[in-house]
Structure formats: C-alpha cells, structure tokens
Amino acid sequence: MSETLKKQNSKPRLELLNITKQYPGCLANDQICMTLMPGEIHALLGENGAGKSTLVKTIYGVVSPDSGQILWDGHEVDIKSPSKARDLGIGMVFQHFSLFETLTVAQNIELCLSPAQLVAIGNLAERITKLSQDYGLNVDPNRYVHSLSIGERQRVEIMRCLVQSVKLLILDEPTSVLTPQEVAGLFDVLRQLSDEGCSILFISHKLHEVTEICHNATILRGGKFVGDCQPAQETPATIAKMMVGDLAEQDAGYEKAYGEDVIFSAHSLNLAAKHPFGTSLKNINFELLKGEILGIAGVAGNGQEELMSIISGEDNRSLKGVFTLDDQDLGTLSAGARRRNGLAYVPEERLGRGAVPEMSLSENTLLTHSRGFVKSGLVNWKAVKSYAKQLISQYNVKCHGEFSEAKSLSGGNLQKFIMGREIGQNPKVLICAHPTWGVDVGAALAIHQALLALRDQGAAILLISEDIDELFLLADRMAAVCDGHLSPVVRTEKTSIDQIGQWMAGTFINANDSAEATA
Amino acid sequence: MDIDLITQVLFAAIKTGTPLLFIALGEAICEKTGVLNLGQEGMMLMGAVVGFMAAYGTGNAGFGLLGAMLIGMVMSLIFGFLVLHLGANQVATGLALTIFGTGLSAFIGSSVVGQTIAGFQPVYIPVLSDLPVVGKVLFSHDLLVYLAIVLAVVIAWVANKTRVGLTIKAVGENPHAANAIGIKVLRVRYLAVMFGGAMAGLGGAYMSLVYTPMWVENMTAGRGWIALALVVFASWRIGNIVLGAYLFGLASIMHLVLQGMGWSISPNLLAMLPYVATIVVMVIISADKFKEKLLAPRSLGKPFDPRQMA
Numbered sequence: 001m002s003e004t005l006k007k008q009n010s011k012p013r014l015e016l017l018n019i020t021k022q023y024p025g026c027l028a029n030d031q032i033c034m035t036l037m038p039g040e041i042h043a044l045l046g047e048n049g050a051g052k053s054t055l056v057k058t059i060y061g062v063v064s065p066d067s068g069q070i071l072w073d074g075h076e077v078d079i080k081s082p083s084k085a086r087d088l089g090i091g092m093v094f095q096h097f098s099l100f101e102t103l104t105v106a107q108n109i110e111l112c113l114s115p116a117q118l119v120a121i122g123n124l125a126e127r128i129t130k131l132s133q134d135y136g137l138n139v140d141p142n143r144y145v146h147s148l149s150i151g152e153r154q155r156v157e158i159m160r161c162l163v164q165s166v167k168l169l170i171l172d173e174p175t176s177v178l179t180p181q182e183v184a185g186l187f188d189v190l191r192q193l194s195d196e197g198c199s200i201l202f203i204s205h206k207l208h209e210v211t212e213i214c215h216n217a218t219i220l221r222g223g224k225f226v227g228d229c230q231p232a233q234e235t236p237a238t239i240a241k242m243m244v245g246d247l248a249e250q251d252a253g254y255e256k257a258y259g260e261d262v263i264f265s266a267h268s269l270n271l272a273a274k275h276p277f278g279t280s281l282k283n284i285n286f287e288l289l290k291g292e293i294l295g296i297a298g299v300a301g302n303g304q305e306e307l308m309s310i311i312s313g314e315d316n317r318s319l320k321g322v323f324t325l326d327d328q329d330l331g332t333l334s335a336g337a338r339r340r341n342g343l344a345y346v347p348e349e350r351l352g353r354g355a356v357p358e359m360s361l362s363e364n365t366l367l368t369h370s371r372g373f374v375k376s377g378l379v380n381w382k383a384v385k386s387y388a389k390q391l392i393s394q395y396n397v398k399c400h401g402e403f404s405e406a407k408s409l410s411g412g413n414l415q416k417f418i419m420g421r422e423i424g425q426n427p428k429v430l431i432c433a434h435p436t437w438g439v440d441v442g443a444a445l446a447i448h449q450a451l452l453a454l455r456d457q458g459a460a461i462l463l464i465s466e467d468i469d470e471l472f473l474l475a476d477r478m479a480a481v482c483d484g485h486l487s488p489v490v491r492t493e494k495t496s497i498d499q500i501g502q503w504m505a506g507t508f509i510n511a512n513d514s515a516e517a518t519a
Numbered sequence: 520m521d522i523d524l525i526t527q528v529l530f531a532a533i534k535t536g537t538p539l540l541f542i543a544l545g546e547a548i549c550e551k552t553g554v555l556n557l558g559q560e561g562m563m564l565m566g567a568v569v570g571f572m573a574a575y576g577t578g579n580a581g582f583g584l585l586g587a588m589l590i591g592m593v594m595s596l597i598f599g600f601l602v603l604h605l606g607a608n609q610v611a612t613g614l615a616l617t618i619f620g621t622g623l624s625a626f627i628g629s630s631v632v633g634q635t636i637a638g639f640q641p642v643y644i645p646v647l648s649d650l651p652v653v654g655k656v657l658f659s660h661d662l663l664v665y666l667a668i669v670l671a672v673v674i675a676w677v678a679n680k681t682r683v684g685l686t687i688k689a690v691g692e693n694p695h696a697a698n699a700i701g702i703k704v705l706r707v708r709y710l711a712v713m714f715g716g717a718m719a720g721l722g723g724a725y726m727s728l729v730y731t732p733m734w735v736e737n738m739t740a741g742r743g744w745i746a747l748a749l750v751v752f753a754s755w756r757i758g759n760i761v762l763g764a765y766l767f768g769l770a771s772i773m774h775l776v777l778q779g780m781g782w783s784i785s786p787n788l789l790a791m792l793p794y795v796a797t798i799v800v801m802v803i804i805s806a807d808k809f810k811e812k813l814l815a816p817r818s819l820g821k822p823f824d825p826r827q828m829a
Contacts, residue, residue, distance in 0.1 A: 062699060083701035098696045100689045102813055107685055112700050115682075146813070 011074050013038045013199045014168060019068035021054050028054040030223045041190060041200045043210040043231060045243055046220035052203050056170050060092045061085040091161025092170040099153055101146035105139060109160045117164065131162050135189050150299050151182045158189065168199045175209055179299055180501035187213050207236035219243055254452055256476045256492065259289030263460045264429045265324045271310055279303040284486045286479065288429060288460035295475025296464045297500050303484040304464045308433055312345040313338045325429060339368060344427035346418055348434050350411060354418045357407035361399065362388035364406050365421055395420040396446060412439035419447055423454050430454060433464045448474060468497060482506035522652065528772050529656040533664060534730065536768025538722040540667045542746035543760045544674055545718025551755055552711040553691040553818035554602065557613025559719050560743030561620020562594040566723025568628035571734040575631055580639050583728050591720020592713045594620060599712040603705050606822040625736045638732030639663060663725050675757035687711065691816030694823040704823050752801030754814045763801055770796040
C-alpha cells in the first residue's frame, strides 16, 4: 500500500528532519525524522513519555522545536502557532482539553476559523450539517457541547478540522475514549479521508488498531526514533517489542479466582448528578465477593466518577440502606469512618485526590493511616517515616526519599506509592480507578501483581477502568456502565470484548427496562 | 411619600448606582476571561484621586476622566504583570492592590483634601428633560450616567453576539483549549484586566468628579467590594449587573429617606439595608444553582502558564 502511495505522489506532504526538543530535565525529542505522503495513514507509536505528544504539538505549532526542519509540500516552513498550522491545512484532534463546554458546536467550530475562512464558508451551520451527512458524523451544530457524549465530542473535533479542508489530520489517542463500535465508525471516516488524499497521523498505543488501519508506523522510545514498519506485515507482539525494547512480554493472563461470601453490596443506588456536567446514577445493584476483582468497564463520563465518590464517601450525601459492608450500613458514615471500617480507595486523580501535591510522601502516608501513627493527638513521625520508606522500597517507587513532595514524582511512581499505601491498610474492600493509566509497562506489572496479591488475601476489589484489555486481564467478573446504568455482572470467561463493548454503548438499558415492565 | 420625593429618590438611586455599574461591568469582563481582580477598591480610589487632581489642575473635568482611566489601567497592569506574567496568586495580589491603592491615594491626595471643583453638570435634553417625573428621573443626569448605560449595552452586545465575546468566554472556560486552538490567552487576559482597570478608574472618577465633587480619603467606602460581590450574584450576566447596581443605589438612598422620615431604627441597622437588599435579590434571581454553574467562568482565579501544556 505505502509503495503505491509513494509512486502515485512522489512529493511528501510532510517531512520532519532532525526535530529536537529539550525540556528541563528531559530530552523529549532527539533528532527525529519522519515522512508522510498524501493519503497515508501513519501511526506514531510509543509508550507514555516516548515523545509522541511533543512531536505532534511541534507539527501543530503548540511547541516550538529547539532545532530541526519541517518541510510542508517540499517547502521549509516555520510553524509558529496553531493558527499558522491551520492555515497550512493541518488539523488536530486532541485527547483532552480542546472543546468549550458552555458553547455550542457551531460556536466551537467558529472559534477555530479565521474571519476570511468564515466569509468563504458562508453559512457555517449549513456547512456543518452538509459535512456531517457526507461523512456520517451526525453532528448537530446547535447543541451545547456539555450535553454531548465523549464520542460525539470527538466527532465535533474532527468536524472542526474538516470544515477547514485539512490536508493533514493529527489524532492524539483518538480511540481511548470510544466504545469498540464507535472505533469502527471512526475508522470508516479516516479511511474515507485517506481515499480523498488527506494524510492522517495517528497516535496510539493500541496495537491491534494500528495494524488494522495504518499504512506505516514510526516508533519512538525515550524521545528517540527506534524504527519504522508497515503494521499490516507485523503482529502486535513484534511492534510491542520495538516500542518497549526487550522488556516486552505480552501478559499471558492471570489465574481467575471466584469468591463466595458477599462482603460489600450496593442496593438500588439512585443519585442525582451534583453538577451540570455530571451523570446521574440509575438503580445500580451489585455485590462484591471476598477474594474477587470486579471490573467495571465504560467510556469516561458515564457515571464512574459519581459511583466511586459516593461509595468512598467523598460525595458526602448520606444514603440509608444502600451500601452494606460486612452487614454494616456504610452509606450514612463519613469518608473517614468508611475507611476505618475497612474500605480503601484509589481515586482516578492522583495529584489532588489520591495525594496532596505539596506534601511529602510520609505526610501523604499519614493522611489515610492516621490511627496507628497518632497517639493522644501527637504524631509519631519516626514511625510514619520508616513506614513510608518501607512502602517506597517494597513497591520500588523512584524518588529521592520519603521527604519528596508528591508532585515531584512521575505519575507511575506516585501511583505505585498510593497503591501500596492503600493496600498496606489491609482493606476488606478496595475501590480503585484506572490503576495503570499513564504508567509504564514495568510499573503496570507491579501494580497488577499487588492487586492480585491483595485479592488472594481475601479482599474484594472494585476495579474501574477505561482500558478494556486490562479489565479482561485482571477482573474475575465484569460489568459495564453507560449513562449511569450498570449492566448485568458476568464472569469474565463467559463474556467477550464484543458483548462488553455493546454494554458500554448501553444496549442492556432497554433490555432491562422491558424486562422490568414484563415482570 | 409624595411624588416629588419618589422622583428625588429614583433620581438619586440612578446616580448612586452608576459608579458601581462602571466597576462591575469592568470586573465582569475581567472575570469572564478567568481573572479575579480583588483590587477594585484600590484602583477605584486611585481613579478618584488622580481624576480629581487632573480636573482640579487643568480646570477641565474631561482631563480628570482621562487621568482616572489611565491610572486605573496602570494599576491593573501592575496586577496583570504579577498575576499573568509571573503567575502570582490572584486573590493575594488583588488584596495587595487594594491596600496599595488605598494608601497611595491618601498619600498623593493629601494636598487637595477640602478643595472643590465644578465637575460634570447635568445635560439638558430638549423635550425629554421637561417630561414630568420621567424627565427628572431619567433625563436630567450628567453625561457619565448615560455613558454607563451605553457601555452596558455595548458590553452586553459584544459579550453575547460577537466573536470577541466568544473568545472571552472560551479563555475563561478553558485556557488550555483556547491556547491549543491558537487564541493568545495571556493577551486576551491582559486586555480584559486593563479594561477592568479603566472601568474602575471611571467608577472612581464618578465619585470625585460628580457624586461629591471633591477628594476625601477612602471616599469610595467599599463600593469596589460591593461591585465584586455584585458580579458574582449577577452570575456574570450584564443585564443582572445593571439591575443590581441600580437596586443597590435605590437601597442606599432608601436608608437615608427612612431616617429622614423618622423611623426609629438604629441608623447603623438601616445602613446595612443596601447590602442586604442587593444580596437577597441577586440570590433569588440566581437561585437555579444547576444553571448558574454553567455561567461561571470555569478557570476563574486559576493561573495559566502557556509553557505548561496540560
């Protein structure tokens, strides 16, 4: 495929020559070269921190490189700002932080257009509707963005690029927020764009997607170019090896375990959203068994956050008779009292909720472990520090010491520390969100082992994640959330990615309702 | 109350509300871009003293107005540099600006305490000014009263109908996203902060050139703080701000009228009336908490560093 592309269009659309970018304490891009042909779908692969984001931000003019050249259609260009990039015909779909929730779809798109482009387009709403039909994007220009689902928002971002007639579309981990079915829809759009001659740069770390859709791939590791390949001729395993070096051992899977005794249950949980961008929880019922991991899949923003904060007590609304832990009504207790009863909690947001950024690791240890370390109101700092040291060595946390501020740690290391701190309380129930998000392979493995060890000690773990592969790897039973509803809970071995994917899209909701109606 | 008294009260209410309106409009735009400037009182006092001195020195109230706007902008630039450029804490810096402005204005104004000037005179509008009641209440004011209303309309139009308004809202909601699509976040915020400074200067000048055409130390008496509260209670809606400002003006006058009518309530309690009334009404208007959260600028008070891409 790529050979024919090169023959058809001898002139590359984009060439990067020796791009280098140095951040304080980190060489993000080291002499990176890359070539993109018109109509080519090109994958940019690498682990977190490999320099993918820095490189695409350089192309899009958000980051200016320290040295190196960018050639666009054969001419050297200096892309000083995103608006310059858009003038050239470069569009970017960001992973986070790019739409304005209080504006409408049309207003969001308008903000990206120069006055001249607006005049050329004429009626923007009509243009959006037209493009929406042409590409099957299904975007209503007059809706407010805060009322759209994550998948719809992504389509708005793609629309934002299409309106400007892009020649190069950059997508930063576009599938991490989509259900498997939505991913298929996105790929159709990308293939159509590629057929029309638009180049696509696709950042991902999901290898089976890359092998499915991309013509070529460039692989980065630690800011350096380590190789390129044609994904269609590789397997996910061979590409993974290039990404992470020799470490890459695809997880063979862990042994499943099944508990019997119920330790925690949620019964008819209904809860209105606390803020306009939140999700209301609707009649959620589930049980956690001793010695099992229950995985909950779902696209972000479907009620996971609300569910976690009401169980942990962070959402301090009191609910009578909804949660039971060891036959005790948990829903009326404060967050601290819930912890004292054996509940531990690893929130999604590490800095700010899992740990106080400005406090040292030992102080952060004290926060959730106060009982053993405080006597008549006085803190036994010696014990706290030695325990923090123990956690650091036990979980192999890379830091200067127990006095390091939480914010000075990398995401993965802080996550290992928080995980260790929570597990160290010997909880009866651990609630845990996105445990390995943004964590490198080695640390992820350590976190997996720690979770499994805790399970095997007889604790129950509620694992909420957007990473469906991880859930299948770790969870003994699974369910999915969609729009605040919880699907039925099934044993992992008796379900499939396809079924969970459909549940993530909400197919179970109507089935439940009609079942209730007939019953 | 007879009709003459009512006319007088309404006339005075509009006058009293006007300085508040200037400041609140400026601060509303500033906050819509995500910058909370608690230095309103300090900028206002500087505007009042510099405006008075310029008018006193040149004998021209117009120069007074100009001077007040300029000093307001200079003050806001100090704030802007610390907060936007150096990423200082907005609350602390704003408070410092108020303390600084209060002290400095007392210091430089000491020579003109007790002096008086002509200030701005009411403008006579043919026909309209002669209307009974309405003519006195609405059409016999000085130029600045009308300027405030015109500005309110223009600002409401810009904020809700134009691309500039869209940009302001975008920066206030999510500066990182705004930066990513190529909006110069810091430039927008600087301009908004300076606009706020100019408006606070105008508000101060109204006090020393029109309301009581003289300079007295600390003469703004906390109006900068009221304006700040007003912006929040009005949910950053220009229409509500106009309403709130005049309502505050009305309540301020009412407490004088009630005292004049011999109500046997402690004047200290009556003096609380404007604050209580304004807050109560604004809370009632913005009772729909769910909807209000959509109106608040989400990045308010948070510094933005373009080098730190989230």
